[in-house]
Amino acid sequence: MVAEFHEGNALLSVVKHITQEQINLYAHASGDFNPIHIDESFAANTPLGGTIAHGMLVMAYVSEMMTLAFGRSWLSGGKLSVRFKAPARPGDTLTVEGKIDSIEDENGVSYANCSLECHNQRDEAIVAGEATVNLLEE
Template identity: 35%
Template sequence: MVETVQQHPSGGYILDELFVGMTAEKVVDVTEDRIARFAEASDDFNPVHMDEAFASKTAYRGRIAHGLLSASFGSAVVGTILPGAGSIYISQTLAFHKPVRIGDAVVARISVASIDPESARVALRCDGYVDGELIMEGEAVVRVPRRRRPARG
């Protein structure tokens, strides 16, 4: 069963609240400014991302966004919605299928694929779409809190 969820009121789901099929999405617009800020943060100034004249002569026939910029939108879902606050990345696999360009809206969709209660690790299906077409896919493994911390008083 697939059930789309929103952010938990506490900011994050704990292990016992997760179930296979639980899904969350975030839509992020890819802008010139976002690409420039990602280049600055990652120190990746590959001209295929930054220089239209250079990029127009490549197989992509124009600038494309950094693949890891698009992947970071999935990380935002994992860190803020599903599982959310308190989850810690253990691993991530990714396969990129189509380029993302300035003006695209990326839908990052994260779904719970499996749960290991003993290790408190959860496998998450990570997909990205533009205009309904799969642009990237992969799997993340995250550690999820078993319980919430009591509020500080």
């Protein structure tokens, strides 16, 4: 599996459309019923001006991209560090993209260091960050 990855390789993008129904379902699954996510009249009167998706819902899409690229290697111990740049809103179409910035060997183990970004249909950055994954031999 290690031979498949090279510095500069783009990861397969993940594209997701956000709906209020999806946000509401995530609230039930996560137990996070903060009104900024689920109460449209409450959220309309906040500085955000409307409901927003849970940050961890957006992070699930980032993890999906990493899982598609690295499979078991990602699921068994990938590391992620991100910054939330802007909220994801109902009606947004999010695209998660990434690339392998470097591959390093440490004590006989190969690691891929990746950069990633999630942006909306207006090309506004929603999330930016880095991920590291141990390239396990399959």
